[in-house]
Amino acid sequence: MRFSNSVPRLKPGANCLRPFGTIESGNIILAGVLTFGELSLMSENVKTAFAILVIAGLATVHSEAEHKFNVLFIICDDLNCDLGSYGHPMVKSPNIDRLAERGMLFKRAYCQYPLCGPSRASFMTGMYPDQTLIHRNAIRIRERLPDVVSMSQHFMNNGYQSARVGKLYHYNVPADIGNDGHDDPASWHEKVNPRGRDKTEENKVFSLVPGRFGGTLSWLAADGTDDEQTDAIGAEATTSFLEKYSKNKKPFFLAFGLYRPHTPYVAPKKYFDMYDRTKISVPKNPEGYLDTIPLPARRSIASKKEQVSITDDLARQAIQAYYASITFADAQVGRVLNALERLGLAKNTVVVFTSDHGYHMGEHGHYMKTTLFENADRVPLIISVPGMKTAGRTTISPAEMVDFYPTLAELCGLKPPAHLSGISLKPVLDDESAQPRNSALTQNAGGYSIRTDRYRYTEWSNNGAAGTELYDHSTDPQEMKNLSNRPEQKETIERLSMQLRERIAQAKSAPPGVERIAAKPREKKK
Numbered sequence: 001m002r003f004s005n006s007v008p009r010l011k012p013g014a015n016c017l018r019p020f021g022t023i024e025s026g027n028i029i030l031a032g033v034l035t036f037g038e039l040s041l042m043s044e045n046v047k048t049a050f051a052i053l054v055i056a057g058l059a060t061v062h063s064e065a066e067h068k069f070n071v072l073f074i075i076c077d078d079l080n081c082d083l084g085s086y087g088h089p090m091v092k093s094p095n096i097d098r099l100a101e102r103g104m105l106f107k108r109a110y111c112q113y114p115l116c117g118p119s120r121a122s123f124m125t126g127m128y129p130d131q132t133l134i135h136r137n138a139i140r141i142r143e144r145l146p147d148v149v150s151m152s153q154h155f156m157n158n159g160y161q162s163a164r165v166g167k168l169y170h171y172n173v174p175a176d177i178g179n180d181g182h183d184d185p186a187s188w189h190e191k192v193n194p195r196g197r198d199k200t201e202e203n204k205v206f207s208l209v210p211g212r213f214g215g216t217l218s219w220l221a222a223d224g225t226d227d228e229q230t231d232a233i234g235a236e237a238t239t240s241f242l243e244k245y246s247k248n249k250k251p252f253f254l255a256f257g258l259y260r261p262h263t264p265y266v267a268p269k270k271y272f273d274m275y276d277r278t279k280i281s282v283p284k285n286p287e288g289y290l291d292t293i294p295l296p297a298r299r300s301i302a303s304k305k306e307q308v309s310i311t312d313d314l315a316r317q318a319i320q321a322y323y324a325s326i327t328f329a330d331a332q333v334g335r336v337l338n339a340l341e342r343l344g345l346a347k348n349t350v351v352v353f354t355s356d357h358g359y360h361m362g363e364h365g366h367y368m369k370t371t372l373f374e375n376a377d378r379v380p381l382i383i384s385v386p387g388m389k390t391a392g393r394t395t396i397s398p399a400e401m402v403d404f405y406p407t408l409a410e411l412c413g414l415k416p417p418a419h420l421s422g423i424s425l426k427p428v429l430d431d432e433s434a435q436p437r438n439s440a441l442t443q444n445a446g447g448y449s450i451r452t453d454r455y456r457y458t459e460w461s462n463n464g465a466a467g468t469e470l471y472d473h474s475t476d477p478q479e480m481k482n483l484s485n486r487p488e489q490k491e492t493i494e495r496l497s498m499q500l501r502e503r504i505a506q507a508k509s510a511p512p513g514v515e516r517i518a519a520k521p522r523e524k525k526k
């Protein structure tokens, strides 16, 4: 390659060269801005040498712009923090744990609504559920937000190729496996809807309510191999996208949404064999527990009669099946992570691993989701950024799923759209002690709850008219002792109540520049 003998030409009136940032090429590191005056004092030889470096530098910046970080976004359905890397004593999750070793593990990450549809609409648009107006399942985001720029769409608008494999927006599981569910086609260039043996052999699934699988405890220790299951087919499709992207060199936003461990808990038999049912302990509520919590909280955990009356033996089977499904899902995540490394994409791809909300497995006497307890609201979250200095560390800094959008935009050098309500978690990824937010907000069925470093505080109906709950995590991490009626907690409750109401007001504010279509009155009754 030949270089010109003159300094780069500058526009008339320009009084300095543009800053060229930090250029790392071999052992040469340059940073800064030079003025015309400084340039005119250089000898010709120095000018020539400088020109070479500037051209090389601009070329490097150009090349970096062409090679922005890619995003691999992996999300399980209905997965709580029952994972090895979160300290669970039984659950085997070696692949997710491996990702945690090269990323940051968030111990206090929370969904904004503990139900698939509202949670997914919220994080995919970067807005709270009271802003998206999506508070239930089975709504397509464009029904409420016709022109919103979703997270992956924002990447598409910035030159990324984007694809979805499996469940990203709401899907009825297992009913919609194999079709688009309530997807948003504008969010992707390409999509794959995997469908496996778990779907075609649904008739073999055991269910507490025969014939119902999605919202009912149900499971199957399946015959056959991983490869026949929906999520393994999804992992293969995700790998195929990675192979394509490794060749075409364009930046990508690739989303892999697994269907497990959502009910029915289906996994090949070998995963069930990993868990000894006799060693599983089933959580039990103390006598009179339900009288200690407000009526809406009681309803949230005691509305499914078949679960409330579940026998100890069936509960153990359900928990074993849930763990088996987690380990099966973990293996599929591992296939994709292996492909990312094999194809040389790990070095320039941000990886996010999470779930759409948490899940109860018998805690508070409840199974599944839709409560304002830690079990349903807390989600696993691991973010791995190439070259991060904090790899392998954990943070207790509160994080919300609504933060994904601004975080990924910042990590990839994209200007976040004005409508986003979340906060970028990049400061935490740089330093696990950073705390860009001091609470996490979750809402469910007319209640709102915040989790601070020490407390969970919940108000049901307007300003707590239907009851309040206060849990002190320093003494009660299981949230079994409601302190909201204790006189000695008066000041704490006043402080947390003010904090919660400020958060609710923010979460209800109209997002700038986003047209919204309110639900029809008839629809609200559903």
Ligand SMILES: [Ca+2]
Binding pocket: 077, 078, 115, 116, 262, 356, 357
């Ligand atoms: Ca879900």
